[in-house]
Amino acid sequence: MAQHEVRTPIPGVFYRRPAPDQPEYVVVGESVTAGQTIGLVEVMKQYAEIKAGVDGTIVSFQVEGDDIIGPGDVIAIIEV
Amino acid sequence: MKKLLIANRGEIAVRIIRAAKELGIPTVAVCSEADRDSLHARMADEVVEIGPASAAKSYLLVEAVLDAARASGADAIHPGYGFLSERASFAQAVVEAGMIWVGPDAASISVMGDKAEAIRAARRAGVPTIPGSDGPVVDVEEALRVAEKAGYPVAVKAAAGGGGKGIRIVESADMMREQLPIAQAEARAAFGNGDVYIERMVLGAKHIEVQVFGDGVNYVHLGERECSVQRRRQKLIEETPAPLLPSDVRDAMCSASVGLAEAVGYRGAGTVEFLYEPQRNEFYFIEMNTRIQVEHPITEAVTGIDLVLEQLLVASGEPMSFTQKDVQSRGHAIEVRLNAENPDMQFMPSPGLLETFTMPAGPFVRTDSGFIAGDTVPPFYDSLLAKIIVWGRNRDEAIARMVRSLRELEVSGVVTTAAFLERVINTPEFRSGEYDTVFLETWQATA
Known part of the structure; x- marks a missing residue:
């Protein structure tokens, strides 16, 4: 089984939920499709969605919600 | 102090x-x-x-x-x-x-911060407002009555909203029956207050605002600012005086603004925002900002009055250092907001290390920035990198100076909107002054 690393192209603050009062986009163990949103990065008051990029299963998140991330940081690992 | x-x-x-x-x-x-x-x-x-x-x-x-x-x-x-x-x-x-x-006292902030309250205060002070409801509408019946009288299309707005958030466009009575409860529920969810009010849609309008100042005894205006060049309701270019604004309208707008400041016993710097509808030659109050504005330097450039210094004086209990007759506006000033964004990638923010950051200089050019070369633009706050403000004896001179300044600017390490701003300034609409609040987005969609 291959593992795919989902990386962020932009720096900012990472969120796992679309809004504080809403559920997480995905949880560990969940199946995802390539175009599915798994998180959000806030940069300069704008929001960019982080897509899974591949079909597979979420193995782990490498960053927590509210974490500060830099370009190229690994967000999550997906088993393909 | x-x-x-x-x-x-x-x-x-x-x-x-x-x-x-x-x-x-x-x-x-x-x-x-x-x-x-x-x-x-x-x-x-x-x-x-x-x-x-x-x-x-x-x-x-x-x-x-x-x-x-x-x-x-x-x-x-x-x-x-x-x-x-x-x-x-x-x-x-x-x-x-x-x-x-x-700043002004909490009561003034509170009245002006509630859009419906602010409109009521404006009407009481005799300031023209957009035809619509008198404060929040209670139910669908009232909404239908108000919209019928004002004329469709109308905007249904959250009283606690602002900055373009919490607005729905309603084009017919049927649509109103369907949309009003949704708008109220949304307002409750987003702002914790379900009150909505109704206004006629003003089309082809210019956003023109008036700088006011008060010390609790004297109230003055410092002329207007034309702020219609907006993208996603964020102002990008501002200028004063407003081109093509008839002088009788300007005078009426300015005195209405002073009247409003006086009516609420305003202290300090404030801005009264209006929509001006050229087709009808009418203006309407939209809101009052109870703080210093981003674009205040163009007013400083034409009046020679330091607004922030004046804020500090008045807050210390001193009277304003000037009266209405001391406010003599001279020449033309333009400001651009230089953002750390990439216009070629849907204005994606571009934080990072400012490897080079050399601001334009020379006669009648002012730059206000929170950064110098070698600083890092953090990803956590807004994308404003710098404001460039130029003055000229007339509008053409100011435009030429702004174009020169934008070309003189040297930035590396982050992507900026400098070239985009120059293209906007070079559009026939900007050059002629015949631009409204939707001009920029219309131009972008067709360019």
Whole structure:
């Protein structure tokens, strides 16, 4: 089984939920499709969605919600 | 005023520190972890770190800011714009802590912060408002009656909204029956207040605002600013005087604004925003901003009056240093907001290290920025990199100077909107002055 690393192209603050009062986009163990949103990065008051990029299963998140991330940081690992 | 704390960051914090220094008032900056090495933190006499990078945990935390003021012995707080500047409860807390609040009193902020209340206050002061409901509508029947009288299409707006949020366009009675309950539910969810009000859609309008100033006794205006060049309701280019605005309309707008300031006993700097509908040659009040505006320097450029310095004087209990007859507007001024964004990638923010950052200079060019070369633009706050303000004896001279300035600017390390701004300035619409609030987005869609 291959593992795919989902990386962020932009720096900012990472969120796992679309809004504080809403559920997480995905949880560990969940199946995802390539175009599915798994998180959000806030940069300069704008929001960019982080897509899974591949079909597979979420193995782990490498960053927590509210974490500060830099370009190229690994967000999550997906088993393909 | 013995020591001033600036509850802000970036260019406006730098701007306020400069005014305080000219008055000989020691300054205290507050900063987040991410802004430790920022220009505003370096320029202030003292700096207090108030929390982590996230604005919600630093610049927006009332208690953290008040603690910093107490710890540093500051006796006054200037909020700048954005962040806590229009939060009435903060203004109140500052006063209750025994400190000077640089701004209008909490009651004025509170009235103007509630859109429906603000419109009622404007009507009471005889200021023209957009035809629509008198405050929040109670039910669908009232909404239908109001919309019928004003004429469709109408905008249904959240009373607690702002900045373009919480607005629905309704084109018919059927649509109103369907949309009103949704708009109320949305307003409740987003702003914690389900009140909505109704206004006729004003089409082809220009956004023109009037700078007012009051000290509780005297109330004056400092002319208007044309701010119609907007993208996603964010102003990008402002100029004064407003081109193509008939002088009788300008005079009526300015005196209505002074009337409103007087009616609420306004203290300090404020801005009364209007829509001007050229087809009908009419103007309507939209809101009043109870703080210093981003674009205040163009007013300073044509009047020669330092608005921030004046704010500090009035907050200290002094009268304004000028009267209405002292306000003599001369020539033409333009401001552009240079953002760290990539226009070729849907204006994606571009934070990072400013490897090169050389501002334009020369006669009648002013630049206000929170950064210098070698600084890092953090990803946590807005994308405003700098404001470039130019003055000319007339509009053509000012435009030529702005184009020259944008070309003179040298930035590397982050992507900016400089070339985009130059293209906007070179459009026939901007050149002729015949632009409205949807011009920029229409032009982008067709370009």
